[in-house]
Amino acid sequence: MVLRVGYIREHFSSPLLQFADDDAGKTFVLVECPSGTGQLISRLTNDEIDVAIATTDPLISGIAKGSNAYKLVGVYVSTPLNWAVISGYESKYQSIQDLKDSTIGISRLGSGSQTMAYVMAMQQGWPSENMKFQINNDIRGLIDSTNDGTTSAFMWEWFTTKPFVDKKECRFIGSVPTPWPSWLVAAQPKTPAEDIKQFLASLSGYVSAFDLPENRASKDVEFIKSRFGYPEEDIVAWLKTVGYPQNCLSLDAKIVTDTLAALEKAGVVTPPAGGFKVTDFVDTAVATLV
Template sequence: MVLRVGYVHEHFSSPVLQLAEADNGKTFTLTSCPGGTGQLIAALTNNEVDVAIALTDALITGIARGSTAYKLVGSYVSTPLNWAVITGAQSEYQSIADLRGTTIGISRPGSGSQTVASVMAMNQGWFEPEGDNKVEKLKFKVNDNLEGLNASVNDGSTSAFLWEWFTTKPHADAGEVRFIGSVPTPWPSWLIAAHPSADRAPPAELRAFLQSLTQYARAFDAPEKRQGDNVEFIKSVFGYPEEDVRAWMQTVGYVNDCSVIDSNVLQTTLSILEQAGVVEKPAGGFEIKDFVHSAPGVTRLQ
């Protein structure tokens, strides 16, 4: 069986793109989801992909809210994601504080652009007036992808949106939008999820994919690759300026084993998402094992 793997066509995906080139469709194919993790979760739900490489917080949120379309099977990027807070080129907003009470653009419901906006509100101390430390509910407008989000902050239908810093930096450099702040995630940024059905994602195929991806992630993470090959690859595939690529390479790290999930990452992320009002803890608390694929030999929860 050939796995259908969903991903976001950004620089973080370089190792999986290199693996896909070597695999040449023998064991898996790639499906690009420009709408981000919200689109990836929808693709898993709608039987369009079997595996997704997606954002930690949005994947965990989906399961915490009851999604049965996927379970976590592995880890990918070990470092945080730096979300730029982005507004229109000529908008009135000059700082994150100016955004309170406005409408924030998101790609899709349940996306990282939505969950991290709520973390931003928590960090800013935007609480409900009752005084019970509940983060106030933000107003959101769905704009599908980066193109729609850029348009929304410039036509005034939203005040701002959040997206990964280096992905959006070329738009800011071109004067299309402005950065007014950033929100680094307090968790490692990317995990791997798969449909729980053995018909959609057989354990043997999952195991082989994670093992192969581990090899390519380790190779990409090697110090000698960071100075030369990685830079040239990202420049050629994504067209980013070399100075931006080298700056990003100083901030990113990949896991040593894609089949391992750190239980502390899940617990910490859930705790912060609960504080931010993104998820609600059930009466008995969250069971970490319920978030992880149960097929033997696929995933190790540490």
Template sequence: MLNLKVGGVPEHFNYPWYITLKNKEYTKNRINLRWQDFPGGTGDMCKALRSGEIDIAIVLTEGIIKDIIEGNPSKITQFYVESPLIWGIHVNAKSKYQDISELQNATIAISRYGSGSHLMAIVNAHNNGWDIDKLKFKVVNNLEGGIDALNKGEADYFMWEHFTTKPFVDEGTFKSLGNCPTPWPCFVVAVREEIIKNYSKDLKKVLDIINNCTKHFKKIDKIDQTLSLRYQQQLNDVREWLSITEWGDATPVSEDFITDIQNKMKAYNVIDKTVDSRSLIKNMYI
């Protein structure tokens, strides 16, 4: 039986992995798949892929593209979520800040450099016409670290997925100043090249299983209630998230599309250079 390790953020996006693991769908195909939560997000997962701590990552598009360009020996095998990720822009509930325009010279809490919270802060700054070179960052590791940094005044604002942080806005921990959607599909499946080379049939089976689950995910009986309870989110927020989320599938990742994303990332100063998109992807269904 093949052992494989997959990592992702402990958020509602990855509940399909919980379902398929609970149903032992991988075991039935002689694959011992183990899930690992990464509260630290994309930067943490990129590091884990590099070290071999995990074999597969459900990771933010911008983060893994940047890290593969910088030497991560992994490839994008497909889009996991094709819709944008909605990044909420949060300050402490008692903060003096009332509008995003006031944050130009403020200190930004980020989980780590190269993470989505870091790269999307750059995108947000670009959208607002701020000087990227003057941005100030405070590394906080994860969502809990962001809450702590804002409470202590060590950072002024923190960007994290809108629906994950909505409960903290509702309870009065955060104040939301607005949102910043990703200008590209948000999550991809990234796999270490060694796994792609040596276990492609097994990898394809893993992708078949998760794609079949996400294909029918919205139709699962009372899935909105299940997600609301598990992730402690308001039912209306879960229903809104389900309505705007589009899952990926086995459709091959277009080189031109990845090139377009790279060009956007370079224009946003998220990456310094673009590369041949063929070096970033490995389609498993061609």
């Protein structure tokens, strides 16, 4: 089976892209999802992809809200994601505190941009039920909405947004790092477990190679520069903040429980009677729970 692997074309995907360059469609094909994790979840649900590499919180909140379209099968990035809070270049909003009771731009319902807006509200002490959102699909639509005044701000990964800030299309007004490891792997339950395990075992090799100090010092920088066009200083700064797992198939149960605890506090999910069970979230025929 040739797996259809959904991904977001960002610098985080570099080890996956290196794997794809070598694999050349033999065991998997990449399906780009520019709108983010909300789009990845939608494509899993609609049987348009078999596997998704996506941000942790929307994946977990989707299952917590009753989705049976996918389960967690592995880990891709072990460090938090630094979400930038971005407003229009000439907007009146100067800080996170200014955003209270305003309309926040999001890519899709259930996306990381929405989940993290709830986390931001929790940190600020704002009632989550008062949050107002406008769907703007992708980063271009999100930036435009902050500049035409239909939204106050939006949230997106810091270094992905920085080129637009450098071009003075928008402004950073704050940041909210995730209180959990940032990227997980999910798959449709009907996808053969052995195919997923083979894919993730091979991906682990590329992740481990990318994580080597000697590759971080040169090869990784050159790859990201050539593939994404980011300035070298931004790539070097990002590499200092990101960590990858040694084994993508090993999933710490605390990732699930800690993320659920934070999402509950933010009002994103409500536990069922008896609480959540980690095994409802993880396909243990693929991933090893530790």
